[in-house]
Amino acid sequence: MFPLIGIFGTSIYIYFYGVVWYEPILLLVFWFISGMGITMGYHRLFSHKSYQTNTFLEWVLMIFGSLALENTVLKWSSDHRKHHSFSETEDDPYSIVKGFWHAHIGWVLKNTTEEKSRIVGVKDLEKKSAIIFQNKYYYHIAIIGGVLIPLLIGLMYGRPLGAVLWGSFLRITLVHHATFLINSLCHYKGKRTYDSSSTSRDSWFISLFTFGEGYHNYHHKFPSDFRNGISWFAFDPSKWIISILSFFRITSHLRKTKDHLIFKSKFETLHTTLIERLNNSNEIYQNLYKDRLSVLSKSANDILLSWQKIDINVNSISSYIDKKHLKEYRSEIKKIFKDLHNISRKLNKRGLVTNTI
Ligand SMILES: [Zn+2]
Numbered sequence: 001m002f003p004l005i006g007i008f009g010t011s012i013y014i015y016f017y018g019v020v021w022y023e024p025i026l027l028l029v030f031w032f033i034s035g036m037g038i039t040m041g042y043h044r045l046f047s048h049k050s051y052q053t054n055t056f057l058e059w060v061l062m063i064f065g066s067l068a069l070e071n072t073v074l075k076w077s078s079d080h081r082k083h084h085s086f087s088e089t090e091d092d093p094y095s096i097v098k099g100f101w102h103a104h105i106g107w108v109l110k111n112t113t114e115e116k117s118r119i120v121g122v123k124d125l126e127k128k129s130a131i132i133f134q135n136k137y138y139y140h141i142a143i144i145g146g147v148l149i150p151l152l153i154g155l156m157y158g159r160p161l162g163a164v165l166w167g168s169f170l171r172i173t174l175v176h177h178a179t180f181l182i183n184s185l186c187h188y189k190g191k192r193t194y195d196s197s198s199t200s201r202d203s204w205f206i207s208l209f210t211f212g213e214g215y216h217n218y219h220h221k222f223p224s225d226f227r228n229g230i231s232w233f234a235f236d237p238s239k240w241i242i243s244i245l246s247f248f249r250i251t252s253h254l255r256k257t258k259d260h261l262i263f264k265s266k267f268e269t270l271h272t273t274l275i276e277r278l279n280n281s282n283e284i285y286q287n288l289y290k291d292r293l294s295v296l297s298k299s300a301n302d303i304l305l306s307w308q309k310i311d312i313n314v315n316s317i318s319s320y321i322d323k324k325h326l327k328e329y330r331s332e333i334k335k336i337f338k339d340l341h342n343i344s345r346k347l348n349k350r351g352l353v354t355n356t357i
């Protein structure tokens, strides 16, 4: 009903009464609040514990997340942890293997009464005061915050129906389908840079309206990392806000995957893909590139091993020598990637493309 009322109801309302600027702003503000409640709260804080914070922010994120009407933290986290632990199996609630529609919204519609109450693997969250309160008053919070507050704002400027259509129904439709796209499109189309065996994909485009959650291949590979988009230019507002709050000590213990592990997974994915492509090609190409690939593989493994030794004592990285080595490893591994991409381009030119990279 939400998409029907949100899209058609709002369109009919606009046709008869037009738009006032308060309404798109109301939609954007409530979208931001409820969307951040889901990504920063439900997802990165509660489901993955990728950072820590104080009880006050836990309450704020619980309330904001409730406004998205995506169920309680416990149910959301239980489903989500199953999605990560049992990806693409019968126990993955939104498995892409069952089809795009199932992963997108079908699983919500099919949800049986038993399944709705089946909450497992979230004992660590049950004692939090915000969660205990939400379990008792979920619908009260969602309706007061998600519907009544937009209605009151609408009454203040004289268009309560317009405010509810924009700030509640249309906004909830957008928040829902943005989240659902992570489960469907981000397991369907995009690059698999960090793990080619997973169906999850990276999509910068989806990140634009999911507060940075589109880098899903990286997230499936390193789920406890507080970032989803790791490069400085990757659009990930959730990561930026968590980082900014850490300067004020509101967030702490931000979990970050070590760089050598990220490079290792990137290297292994690209190398495996190139080997697969060569195996499917003829002997001429195999002779041309296989030896080169094994030399690059050996160099990369040597560098990553030395890098790992320094990273183990990451807290002691203070010496000039260690810093110098890190800089060297980074630049050497980047050269190796450049070589691998060159080989990949040459194979592309010869039509030896797979859809993995
Ligand atoms: Zn996923």
Ligand SMILES: [Zn+2]
Residues within 6 Å of the ligand: 043, 047, 048, 080, 084, 219, 223
């Ligand atoms: Zn996740």
